[in-house]
Amino acid sequence: MPHDGTKHERMSGRPSAPGGCGRSYTGPVIAPSAAPPEKIVAVHVGLLAWFQANQRDLPWRHTRNPYAILVSEVMLQQTQVDRVVPYYLGWLRAFPTIQALADAPTAEVIRRWSGLGYNRRAVNLQRTVRAVVDDYGGVFPRTVEQLRALPGIGPYTSGAIAAFAFEQDAGFIDTNMRRVLHRLFFGVDVPSPVATERELTALAVEVVPPGEGWTWNQALIEFGALQCTARRPACVICPLQRDCAAYPAIQTAIRGLPVGARLKREGTWEGSNRQARGRIVDMLRQHPTLSLDDLGSRVRPEYGESDRPWLYDLVRALERDGLTKVAEEGETYVVTLP
Ligand code: SF4
Numbered sequence: 001m002p003h004d005g006t007k008h009e010r011m012s013g014r015p016s017a018p019g020g021c022g023r024s025y026t027g028p029v030i031a032p033s034a035a036p037p038e039k040i041v042a043v044h045v046g047l048l049a050w051f052q053a054n055q056r057d058l059p060w061r062h063t064r065n066p067y068a069i070l071v072s073e074v075m076l077q078q079t080q081v082d083r084v085v086p087y088y089l090g091w092l093r094a095f096p097t098i099q100a101l102a103d104a105p106t107a108e109v110i111r112r113w114s115g116l117g118y119n120r121r122a123v124n125l126q127r128t129v130r131a132v133v134d135d136y137g138g139v140f141p142r143t144v145e146q147l148r149a150l151p152g153i154g155p156y157t158s159g160a161i162a163a164f165a166f167e168q169d170a171g172f173i174d175t176n177m178r179r180v181l182h183r184l185f186f187g188v189d190v191p192s193p194v195a196t197e198r199e200l201t202a203l204a205v206e207v208v209p210p211g212e213g214w215t216w217n218q219a220l221i222e223f224g225a226l227q228c229t230a231r232r233p234a235c236v237i238c239p240l241q242r243d244c245a246a247y248p249a250i251q252t253a254i255r256g257l258p259v260g261a262r263l264k265r266e267g268t269w270e271g272s273n274r275q276a277r278g279r280i281v282d283m284l285r286q287h288p289t290l291s292l293d294d295l296g297s298r299v300r301p302e303y304g305e306s307d308r309p310w311l312y313d314l315v316r317a318l319e320r321d322g323l324t325k326v327a328e329e330g331e332t333y334v335v336t337l338p
Helices: 037-054 066-076 081-094 098-103 106-112 120-136 144-148 155-164 175-186 197-206 213-226 249-255 261-269 273-286 292-299 305-320
Strands: 289-291 325-329 332-336
Touching (some): 037 213, 066 081, 066 155, 081 106, 106 120, 106 273, 144 155, 273 305
C-alpha cells in the first residue's frame, strides 16, 4: 500500500526542492473525458493550492536523483512514510550510488533492509539497479517505457520515476491517487469502485497539468495520505468539496462499511506463511547459516518433524525470490542468505 497516510503525522518545515514544489498552478489544462474542463481547472487550482499549504517536508522531495527516487518509492510501497524516512536516509548512506548497490553482496542488501518487511523488495531493488548498470551504463533511462522494462519496475514506479526524477508529465496511480481520482471524478468508491482500473489510469494520464507533473503527482499522493483518506476523509474542510463527485455520499457509504475488517485481517497474520517468511529472513540475518530444523525451531516454537515439508517449501520459495540459498548437506539442508 504505497503512501498510506492514515497514520502519518505531519512533519514540520517546508521543502526547498527545485522545480515544482511549492509553486501554484496557473497554466493551461487538458480536459479528461470523465469531466468537463471547468471542473478540471477547479480541481487543479484547489489541489495544488492545498499542496502548497499542507505538504510535508520529506527527504525524497528534495532530490531529482532517479536512484534515490527509486529507493524511496520501493520503500514506500508497503511501509508508512514516517517509518520509511530513517531507512531511506540510512540506505543512501550505506549505498550512496547505483554502483554501490549493484556491487554489494545480496546478503548485505537483505540485512540492510531489516525492519522494513517484505524483504523481496530489497532483492528486486538490487536487480533493478544492476540492470541499469548492465544495460544503461549506470545511467537511468528516462522514458516511462524504458523504465517499465527494467526488472522490478511496474506501471506505478516507472511513472513515479519519470515524474519525480525527470519532472515529466507522467500519469500513474497508487492506492491513494486511485482513491482521490475516483472520488473526485467518478463518485463514491466504497464498498466497491464504479470505475475500472483502465478508466482511472486513463484519467490519471489525462489530468496531469502540462509542465506540472512533479507537483501534481506529489499533490495527489499527499492529498490522499492526509486529507482524502480511505476511512476518514476530511470532507468538511476539503477545498475540493464543491467539485467532488463523492461528496456528501462518501461519509454515509464509509459509515456503512463493516467494522472490524482490519482486525480480521490482522488476525490472519499470526501463524501465516507470510509471517513465517519474514521470520526466516530475520533469523538468517542473525545466523548466516542454519540447518533446516534449526531454522524451523527458531521460526516456530512448536516446530516438529512434520513441519519440515512446510518449511522446505517456504525456503525454496524464498530462494526463487532471491532471498535465501538452500543446499543439501549430508542428511539435511542448510539455509543461508544469498
Ligand atoms: S470532499 Fe471528501 S471525498 Fe471529496 S475529495 Fe474532499 S475529502 Fe475527498
